[in-house]
C-alpha cells in the first residue's frame with residue numbers, strides 16, 4: 001500500500017478549486033480521521049463540504065497534508081484524536097493493532113469502522129472487522145458505517161443508486177450521531193441493528209451481482225435445453241434418418257435457432273409472475289398479504305430476466321445478420337440459380353427471405369444505436385468509479401455494488 005500516496009484519487013488542485021472546501025465555519029463540529037489513504041481523502045473532502053471541521057491523523061502528516069483540502073487539518077495521530085468525539089478509522093484491519101497506543105486518548109469516543117475485508121479475510125476471520133476493533137478498544141463505542149460507499153462515491157457525492165449507508169452499533173446514541181452525520185453528508189442512513197450485524201454488512205461489497213446469479217443460471221439452463229432439442233431436430237435426426245451430414249450447422253444455425261427460444265421463454269417469465277400474483281390476490285380477496293417467498297423472489301428478478309431476454313433477442317438479430325456470410329449460404333444461392341436456369345424461370349424472389357433480412361437489419365441498427373447511447377451515457381461514470389492506478393479487489397466489488405444498487409430490484 002505504501003506507494004499509493006503518490007497517486008492520489010483526488011488532487012489538491014481539484015479539491016481547492018471548489019471554494020467551499022477552502023474554509024470551515026468556526027463552530028463546525030469536529031471530526032477526526034485516522035489514515036490518509038483514498039478513503040480518508042474522499043471522506044475529508046465530503047465532510048468539509050458538508051460543514052464539518054476535519055482533523056486527519058497520519059503517521060507522516062508532512063508527506064500527506066498536500067493531498068487534503070486546505071480546510072482540513074493534517075497532523076500526527078495522537079494530536080488528531082485528542083479533541084474530536086467522532087473518529088473515522090480509515091485504516092485496514094491488519095493495522096488496527098498499530099493504533100493501540102492511542103487507547104487512552106480514544107477512551108469514551110465513537111470510532112467509526114469503515115473497513116471492508118477481502119473475500120479471503122472474510123472467510124478466515126470469524127469476528128467482523130468492527131467487532132475486532134471494539135475488542136481492541138473496549139473503552140470506545142464502535143459504529144460500523146460507510147463501508148458500502150466507495151471512495152469515489154464519497155468524492156463525487158451521493159447519486160441516486162448508492163445513497164444508503166448501512167449503520168450498526170451496540171449503542172443507540174452513537175448510531176444516532178453517525179446517522180445524522182450521514183444525512184448531513186447527503187446519504188441515507190439505514191439502521192442495521194447491533195454490532196453483531198457488522199459481519200453481514202462487511203459481506204455486502206463482496207457479493208458480485210447477487211441478483212443476477214439466478215437469472216443467468218436460468219438463461220444458461222434454457223439455452224442448453226433448447227440447443228440440445230434443436231441439435232437433435234436439425235442435425236442428429238437428418239443424419240440418422242437420411243444420412244445427411246448437417247453438423248456444420250452446430251456453431252451458427254443451431255445456436256441462432258436456440259437464441260429466440262430462450263428470449264421468448266425469458267420474456268414470458270417476466271410477465272408470468274405478475275399474472276400469478278394478480279390471480280393470488282384475487283383469490284385471497286386482498287392485496288395486503290405477503291406473497292410466498294418463491295413468488296416474491298421471482299417478482300424481484302423480473303428486471304434481470306427481462307434484460308437477459310433482450311440480450312438473447314439482440315444476439316439472435318446479430319447472428320441472423322451474419323447468416324448470409326456463411327459459405328453454405330453461397331452454395332445454396334448458386335444451387336438456386338442453377339435450379340432457376342434449369343426450370344427456365346426468369347425471376348427468383350423469396351418473399352420470406354427478403355422480409356427476414358430487412359427486419360433483422362433494422363433491428364441490428366436499432367440495437368447498435370441503443371447500445372451506443374447506453375455506452376455514451378453510462379461509461380463515463382463506470383470509468384470514473386474505476387480508479388485505474390489503484391485498482392484493488394475491494395474496489396471492483398464496490399463497483400459491482402454500485403451497479404447493483406443502480407439497477408436495483410424490479411418493482412415488486
Ligand SMILES: NC(=O)C1=CN([C@@H]2O[C@H](COP(=O)(O)OP(=O)(O)OC[C@H]3O[C@@H](n4cnc5c(N)ncnc54)[C@H](OP(=O)(O)O)[C@@H]3O)[C@@H](O)[C@H]2O)C=CC1
Nearest residue numbers: 001035036037038039058059090091092095098115116151
Ligand atoms: N478505497 C475505498 O474505496 C474504500 C475503502 N474502505 C476502507 O477504508 C480503509 C482505508 O482504505 P484506503 O483509504 O483505500 O486505503 P489506503 O491504503 O489508501 O490507506 C490506508 C491508510 O492507512 C494508514 N495507516 C495507519 N496505520 C498504518 C499502518 N500501520 N500501516 C499502513 N498504513 C497505515 C495510512 O495512512 P498514514 O500513512 O498517513 O498513517 C494509509 O494511508 C480500509 O479499511 C478500506 O477497507 C471502505 C470503503 C471504500
Ligand SMILES: [Fe+3]
Nearest residue numbers: 260316317320
Ligand atoms: Fe428470428
